[in-house]
Amino acid sequence: MKEFSYIIKDQLGIHARPAGLLVKKAGTFKSDITLMKDGKTADLKRIFGIMGLGVKQGDEITIKITGEDEEEANTSIEEFIKENL
Numbered sequence: 001m002k003e004f005s006y007i008i009k010d011q012l013g014i015h016a017r018p019a020g021l022l023v024k025k026a027g028t029f030k031s032d033i034t035l036m037k038d039g040k041t042a043d044l045k046r047i048f049g050i051m052g053l054g055v056k057q058g059d060e061i062t063i064k065i066t067g068e069d070e071e072e073a074n075t076s077i078e079e080f081i082k083e084n085l
Contacts, residue, residue: 002065002074010085013056016047018084023047025080031067033077044077 008014014022026033026044033044037059042049044063055061063081065073 005062029073031070034064036062
């Protein structure tokens, strides 16, 4: 299992465009990828779950990755989030 936390810097938080790109990126991995915020969780491969968390600027999120390609997924997802959110 891999896990990392990040504080959202984007003024709009996780809105539709980056959420869609994040879901697309997560979908390329076999591992289970979960986004957590304030005790709530969402599957990173499902856009409605992500949007339902209402992540805003300044919120801390945690990404948890479990599976056969978790190392590669962790590197890729963490890089994407740091560059886009």
